[in-house]
Amino acid sequence: MTNEELKIKATELVPSATFEEGGEWLTAQIDPGNWLSLARELHNNAELAFDYLFCLTCIDFKTHLTMVYHLTSTTYRHTLVIKSKLNRDTPEIETVSHLWRTAEFHEREAYELFGVNFLHHPDLRLLILPDGWEGRNPMRKDYEDPINIIKL
Amino acid sequence: MADNTNTGTFPGEVHNTPGGGVLVSKLDDVINWARSNSLWPLVFGTSCCAIEMMSTASAKYDWSRFGFEVARATPRQADVIIIAGTIVNKMAPVLKRLYDQMADPKYVIAMGACATSGGPFFYNTYSVVKGADHVIPVDVYIAGCPPRPEALLHAMITLQEKIRSGLTREQIKMQKPEQSF
Secondary structure: OOHHHHHHHHHHHOOOOEEEOOOOOEEEEEOHHHHHHHHHHHHHOOOOOOOEEEEEEEEEOOOOEEEEEEEEOOOOOOEEEEEEEEOOOOOEEEOOOOOOOOHHHHHHHHHHHHOOEEEOOOOOOOOOOOOOOOOOOOOOOOOOOOOOOOOO | OOOOOOOOOOOOEEEEEOOEEEEEOOHHHHHHHHHHOOOOEEOOEOOOHHHHHHHHHOOOOOHHHHOOOOOEOOHHHOOEEEEEOOOEOOOHHHHHHHHHHOOOOOEEEEEHHHHHHOHHHOOOOOOEOOOHHHOOOOOEEEOOOOOOHHHHHHHHHHHHHHHHHOOOHHHHHHOOHHHOO
16 A cells, blocks of 8 residues: 555544654554554554554653554555654553564563553563663653763 | 793793703793783674674684684683673673683773773763773773774784783783883
């Protein structure tokens, strides 16, 4: 599918979605509440067949967090980027680890670094950070660590 | 007696006598000379400096010319550890353990900005050790990000000269400039 066709299809699935264009890939901005149903459709719909989640990450914009999902289809070779704004104080979004298995540890990474709570994740715990880092999210812009961080 | 501490030649003098010759040397010098020419590095690389280290090991730069070719995958058989890359807080105890497992005499080369001081990760990082010398003592530092293979070779030759001079780290610090190797 071309970006234009993807845009029409995504609008059908989530009417409230807004789009960014101009880049190589179409980027859809959605509400976190729509994510699970959209993800299920993107993965299972035979015309879309987004079978590969090649990047899952989070960005701290100080006013809010944004989850970013890069999806591609190994069948059709089309790519779609999904962004979703989260409340910074209680960041919550549904897990997609049952759709794309790779999300399981990517979500654990976003959980430890940004404190995003992935609802219904099967095993949400620290990925790389050592024990004792629960609740301290070092990639947040306001993270303070006077012992290890030399500020510039 | 000639001062052989600056060169890789055998430290000693041959006195020709009828029917052969007599070699005069100091056992300490011979041991240091032998050690310096057969340094076995540990296979250890934590980031992009390791790519340069691999390049130094391969055909174009070929560190086996200086006796470094026997890279060992176990610290128990290695003489020198080249810290090729960033050391993070989580890696620090592993590095310490590797160093402790190496048999004496053992030597350390801090390769590149990260291993020397934290380098590009000196400011605003929660995870990086600001210099591997916070964890283990370092013999030779190399500047660069990453250093070129020539710089690594130079550091290795510097380490060899240091070993041949037979001085400890403290003795070298106390030396007057004109006496330094």
